[in-house]
Amino acid sequence: MDCKDSIKEYSRSLGLDLVGFSKCRRYSELIPYFEERQDSHVQNEFEEKDIYRRVDPFLYMENGKTIVSIAFPYFHGTDCCGEGSRGYFSKYTLGTDYHGAVSAYLEKICSHIEGLGGSAVHFVDSNSLPERYIASLSGIGFIGKNNMLITRKYGSYVFLGEIITDLEIEEDAPAESCCGSCSCCIEACPTGSLRQSNPNICLSYITQKKELEDSWLELLGGRLFGCDTCQDACPFNKAAERSKLECFRPFDDLCRPDLEKLALMGNAEFRKIYRKASCGWRGKAILQRNALISLFQNVRDVEDRISEDDFASPRLKDIYNRLLRIFKL
Numbered sequence: 001m002d003c004k005d006s007i008k009e010y011s012r013s014l015g016l017d018l019v020g021f022s023k024c025r026r027y028s029e030l031i032p033y034f035e036e037r038q039d040s041h042v043q044n045e046f047e048e049k050d051i052y053r054r055v056d057p058f059l060y061m062e063n064g065k066t067i068v069s070i071a072f073p074y075f076h077g078t079d080c081c082g083e084g085s086r087g088y089f090s091k092y093t094l095g096t097d098y099h100g101a102v103s104a105y106l107e108k109i110c111s112h113i114e115g116l117g118g119s120a121v122h123f124v125d126s127n128s129l130p131e132r133y134i135a136s137l138s139g140i141g142f143i144g145k146n147n148m149l150i151t152r153k154y155g156s157y158v159f160l161g162e163i164i165t166d167l168e169i170e171e172d173a174p175a176e177s178c179c180g181s182c183s184c185c186i187e188a189c190p191t192g193s194l195r196q197s198n199p200n201i202c203l204s205y206i207t208q209k210k211e212l213e214d215s216w217l218e219l220l221g222g223r224l225f226g227c228d229t230c231q232d233a234c235p236f237n238k239a240a241e242r243s244k245l246e247c248f249r250p251f252d253d254l255c256r257p258d259l260e261k262l263a264l265m266g267n268a269e270f271r272k273i274y275r276k277a278s279c280g281w282r283g284k285a286i287l288q289r290n291a292l293i294s295l296f297q298n299v300r301d302v303e304d305r306i307s308e309d310d311f312a313s314p315r316l317k318d319i320y321n322r323l324l325r326i327f328k329l
């Protein structure tokens, strides 16, 4: 069996059936695109600022030859998240934090590659490379009008992980966009973020942003962390297969969040429940703030049950008073 089949077979034994291969090379064709975005100030604070780092996988492995892209399906089909409820977490946040969970899988596959005689380094999310673009080059999915890497099997509800290796492996054919004339996601986006190609007004980002102007407080619409609106609108997600990866099975507390408990939670509760999930990395106060926003928007007597004095943090006191002014006075 050659290296490619061996890596695919080993990944499949771990429950990972979307694995693609592309050549490790500089993505110079993206430089003008990234420069234009920089000039029009639409870069997001979570994006790598240095354009040359964004297109250069050799920074991670000088003699890299091949990049392996792997999709990790996370949606278990649980009917616990959705617009219309008073407060909900987006689908990707519901299970174990994907940074650790995906890394654990990638480490195993790296060891397998080392067993084949190659070196291997792995990434998920926190790196300077354009993961969706690399995944599309490897053919595991195409990039949709909602910017998402969309796979035929699991739709776009997948995380992406990559391995760079010095093994020379035949590349797969890149995937072409299949969106055609469909623009469901663009029409569904509540803020026009997709139409304007501006991730800084994407509600997923707004739920994670530390400082929010008043105008955003009314627009979160129950989103406690992340936004799925453009993905939920996508026809490729309607019949998408569900994830069988146990690590992404939703935690009960995240499925049916008690907004009042969430807004008033202490450090111990945060660490026990939310820090382990994918919504924990921005800290406790962001989740408390978003829960407070949902409460003020949806619950009539919230100010009788929760007061400014319940919060030690000046930031949360401030948001409480702003919400009181906007929704109750």
Ligand code: B12
Pocket (backbone or CB within 6 Å): 029, 030, 033, 037, 044, 046, 047, 048, 090, 091, 092, 124, 125, 126, 127, 128, 129, 130, 131, 132, 133, 143, 146, 147, 148, 149, 150, 156, 157, 158, 159, 160, 161, 199, 202, 204, 205, 208, 225, 226, 227, 228, 230
């Ligand atoms: C910054 C960031 C964000 C920001 C900005 C998102 C954005 N639209 O770029 C915010 C906080 C808003 C965000 C939100 C989300 N994110 Co995010 N995020 C990232 C991060 C760290 C960097 C992305 C980035 O650089 N964006 C800037 C744009 C310009 O680059 P890009 O999206 O990578 O790719 C574009 C170019 O390649 C271009 N392109 C494609 N082909 C070609 C060809 C040519 C020739 C050219 C010139 C350009 C071009 O189009 C692509 C799509 O816009 C990546 C991890 C990583 N290292 O890649 C995760 C990542 C993209 N996020 C991810 C996820 C899951 C999400 C959310 C779904 C979470 C949620 N439910 O709320 C949303 C989706 C929002 C959306 N519709 O994009 C996943 C995406 C998985 C997938 N199936 O696509 C990633 C890959 C993390 C991971 N490892 O799984 N995210």
